[in-house]
Amino acid sequence: MNKFLQEVLDGLNAQPKHLHSKYFYDEIGDRLFQQIMASDEYYPTDCEMEIFKNQTAQLAKTLKNGFDSFDLVELGAGDATKSSYLLKQLVADKVDFDYFPIDISTNTIKHLEENLPKEIKGLKVCGFNGEYFEMLEKTRQFSDKRKVVLFLGSNIGNMPVADAFDFAKTLRKSLSKTDLILVGIDLKKHPRVIRAAYNDAKGYTKKFNLNLLRRINNELEADFNIEDFEHYPSYDPITGSCKSYLISLKKQTVRIGEADFIDFEENEPILMEISQKYSVKETDEMASQAGFKPVKHFFDDKNWFLDAVWECK
Template sequence: MKQFLKDVLQDLGETPKRLNSKYFYDHTGDGIFQQIMNCEEYYPTNCELEIFQHKTTELARVLKNGFDTFDLIEMGAGDATKSSYLLKEMLRKKFDFTYMPIDISADMIGHLEKQLPEEIPGLKVKGLNGEYFEMLTHASQISPKRKVILFLGGTIGNFETNAALDFCRELRSYLQKGDVLMIGFDLKKHPDVIRKAYNDAQGFTRAFNLNLLNRINRELGGNFVLEQFDHYPSYDPATGACRSYLISLAKQEVCIEGKVFTFEKDEYISMEISQKYSVEETESMAFNSGFKPVNHFFDSRHWFLDTVWQCE
């Protein structure tokens, strides 16, 4: 709670105002995001699921990378829907590995540790509840095995491009030469397809953004009037940046923990970026962060890329 408050006060005090998208995911936000993933316009989930469903054998072979035994670590595992196809295939091939899902949600880790061994008999699961790099350190402390990392869902797109490169460089510092990373990128495509994915007709994305204001009201004693803000998405095909904003519909003041923030009419809060990449840009990121791209896996429309990088 203290960190949430600190971040909100700092971010709304900046010019322009912003909020950190990691706070979208409270109980209500999780539910809305499930609706987003299931709506017709939101393509990334189904594109990546197609890769895991139809290219499972090749994925398993490439990720094993000749290791006799290894830890398969999924950063931001969620409910492991996509990776479960891979887990089943690796067990079918009698690979010797332990699945280590990392998630910030203790409830989700508890669910995975209980549910997955029941659904996938023989699977060894060691859940890691916490932040990515803290848990990667912990994984190395509890197991000396080679590491195969999954970072799926296009989550890397939630960073600005420079920050994404910094993230990959930091991730590389936790791994050994020869270790493997599979990372998902949402690719550049027709701008209309992308805009609709972040502005669905049923309004789930709008509700997802506004829910953060509701969370601030509920948990931090804020007094946002949600009806005084509107959701606005944009996509720039030149840069690949898809951004979401909340626009103030009137001149107004919002108070959070005694601190007053003034909003002008039409002033925006920057809420989220979902960066889109070309294949060439992903390869450049690999080389510039200490990895070597070794395989590309695409869905049938080439809208999404799961690329396998090896540590140099």
């Protein structure tokens, strides 16, 4: 049984039902996510981009941290749009560094290796295709230089709080003393702003969530009726937990493949995605508990987003 099928069945047979948001990103999902990021309501990408555009020199100086050379490792590099500002600054500053993008997409790594050195003259790129921690260990085997790790886009918010703390602890164990990480974190703010970001007026987020059911239909031979599910976002301003659900609009049974049947009650939810928001104090606590020392905070003009620099103690 392939991993996608196994994780879909495990999630839909669990209580409460859930699906893994990492499976949102097929070709259609990628296109919808680009539309979400370009929507008026979705602020995280613009906020972090503002930090990288307007505070590039300070970012570069902080990450260099007095060392002559290092490896810059990016977890989930994607198209490197934000990090390219930092890369250009480091090259302009004549810093001795190599860029190691890590991504689960083979095409992404190939694209970065082929195109970034053309766009940024003098940049040395060596990509690693696979899961974060396995590839991070490969970078350590490949080079014994000090590591500076980028984990942008509030990806750490795509986990429940306990899992995020565990992730930070595992990341610390994968690094050495004086290594740095720069982690992008979406901050708590007015609930109305957050709710709107995950429920845009043009319905891209709704389509993005429902597209996973279409993907399951197409790739796993399921028979979800998309019209029988409704997108529902929620945000708890006390805990900072922002969640997206698909709600079953009636009592129904869905077939997946030839032999698996999933029963839904009317109004039963499927948890689709978590987008956790933090206070600055909570991010400092996460760093300290994981074995890091908070070094510097970079904010956008609205103080809606934080790029935090943590040093390995």
